């Protein structure tokens with residue numbers, strides 16, 4: 001059977017492309033023969049030498065700003081693959097917090113940002129043959145993660161959004177892949193200890209999942225491992241998480 005490579009000849013738009021996993025996607029898309037890659041970057045002045053040697057088209061794009069999203073959709077009418085990667089982690093408690101706005105901002109970027117982009121590009125993808133949407137989510141959205149107060153609900157909402165998007169856009173042939181990401185060596189996870197995958201490995205696992213026709217994909221070891229532990233005994237897992245959180249609060253005062 002011929003090996004499928006959905007990235008070959010694709011016109012992709014990656015949000016949050018200036019660093020981390022987004023940059024990994026840009027690099028891997030070119031490695032797999034993408035025709036064009038739009039690198040969505042909130043502040044284009046941060047797009048400096050990380051794109052050297054890559055023929056990207058940098059576009060200013062803040063996924064929480066409807067005007068900005070609309071401008072991107074007017075400019076990038078040839079997109080066949082939308083990669084909703086931009087994300088924000090405030091690293092705050094949800095209830096016992098000193099910053100009540102943090103959870104709202106996580107929801108704005110991680111849920112409404114994905115929704116804004118999906119709405120703006122659904123018609124474009126349909127007109128270009130269906131294409132695909134890849135949503136970069138998190139294990140923290142697959143079960144409640146008290147260590148990630150407002151982030152966890154925002155990623156859970158985006159996971160549900162992915163399923164609904166798949167249903168709504170199935171008629172136009174748009175594939176939607178929900179990427180359950182564990183632990184990756186980026187600025188967002190700089191406070192995390194232990195095993196972390198490289199951004200490029202996450203991009204590879206994600207594009208492989210699309211090629212295989214998967215709808216939900218655990219992209220790395222930590223995602224597989226922690227989801228398995230959760231599903232073996234959800235109540236025990238929940239108790240352990242709460243216990244660890246309380247030990248952490250006592251030791252760090254956070």
Ligand SMILES: NC(=O)c1ccc[n+]([C@@H]2O[C@H](COP(=O)([O-])OP(=O)(O)OC[C@H]3O[C@@H](n4cnc5c(N)ncnc54)[C@H](OP(=O)(O)O)[C@@H]3O)[C@@H](O)[C@H]2O)c1
Nearest residue numbers: 016020021042062063086087138181183184186187188189
């Ligand atoms: N690292 C991990 O362990 C891990 C685990 C699970 C899931 N994830 C998910 O992976 C995705 C990428 O994160 P990362 O690890 O690569 O972290 P990162 O290095 O912190 O990158 C986050 C990216 O999102 C962009 N961004 C934030 N708010 C935005 C907005 N309003 N509009 C457009 N872009 C915005 C950032 O742009 P600026 O440079 O302008 O801030 C940056 O490019 C996120 O969705 C994250 O939740 C990461």
